[in-house]
Amino acid sequence: MATRHNHALPRAAKDLLDGALARHGLRGTRHRELIFGSLLARRDHPTAEEVFVRVKAMAPTISLATVYNCLETLVQCGLVRAVNHERDATRYCPNLSEHAHFHDRRTGRIYDVDLPEDVVERLKELLPEGYEADSLELNFHGRSAVKSKETVGAAAASA
Amino acid sequence: MATRHNHALPRAAKDLLDGALARHGLRGTRHRELIFGSLLARRDHPTAEEVFVRVKAMAPTISLATVYNCLETLVQCGLVRAVNHERDATRYCPNLSEHAHFHDRRTGRIYDVDLPEDVVERLKELLPEGYEADSLELNFHGRSAVKSKETVGAAAASA
DNA sequence: ACAGTAATTAGAATTATTCCAATTACAAGG
DNA sequence: CCTTGTAATTGGAATAATTCTAATTACTGT
Secondary structure (H helix, E strand, C coil), rough: CCCCCCCCCCCCHHHHHHHHHHCCCCCCCCHHHHHHHHHCCCCCCHHHHHHHHHCCCCCCCHHHHHHHHHHHHHHHCCCCEEECCCCCCEEEECCCCEEEEEEEEECCEEEEEECHHHHHHHHCCCCCCCCCEEEEEEEEEEEECCCCCCCCHHHCCCC | CCHHHCCCCCCCHHHHHHHHHHCCCCCCCHHHHHHHEEECCCCCCEEEHHHHHHCCCCCCCCCHHHHHHHHHHHHCCCCEEEEEECCCCCEEEECCCCCEEEEEECCCCCEECCCCHHHHHHCCCCCCCCCEEEEEEEEEEECCCCCCCCCCCCCCCCC
């Protein structure tokens, strides 16, 4: 079996991407596809730099600025979430379902944690009169006892 | 009434500060006191730069590096919380009670939102086996309808 | 083929923060 | 109250992530 490292987007993902871009009046370009694909291929919350090195394998002339541009575009289109932790570099996450993040203090790794819709609703009720949240962000900090060798491992995922 | 702008720490706050510093084997210095005092005087989540200009009024020779140092010290001692929002400058918050933050997209202002202990406990139960969180961070994003002219205005506060 | 707009590029610029090496301030012991 | 060791402070240089800029290049629709 010829190991295909070209991260070709599965049809469903490609449709999702093209649809979202079109809806925002943007073009579907090779770079946007590659970057979205690279996020889906290894859903491990890479930084822009990390995405940069990954996609350079298949588009050696791509520039870091383009990676930033494309990631921002994907975020704008609602296909990707930007995840910040303290002052560290922003990380990118293609998990579209509502979820929280667990930051492992020891390894710096980030895991997705499923966040049921009813919990989100309940949390929004904490807001006083006159405060309307359209989104929320929940981050746990601690140490995982799990010896996951690579990335996700335990907490929920899937886009 | 002579408007005293010297932010003299109330006894209780001073004891809190000195106690915490002592417990960490650190000295109680004028700068640390001034900075802690300036945070307590206007609990509006200032950035390091903003703290810098505020304390310069009473310690004109203080350097920005010292402000960063002192703020970090206060955070280490558990007297102050560092609040990050996307890539914006870190803001500092002397509210020690467990609370969440509401970020007003329009004004960029941050409000404290009371976060009851039982809610925190309930949230930690979302974590899968093997993930132990020692802290969590909850941020709401949206627009407030409240016309608060200055800072807090609505959501809970008090240290 | 052409025009007009969007995407990409390399590198400079910005911003917040940290680092550094040198000075200054204390606190405890003599 | 002098010395001495350590902690705190300082100004400026250094860093890191990201954004900006001013071209170039690539498409899309005519």
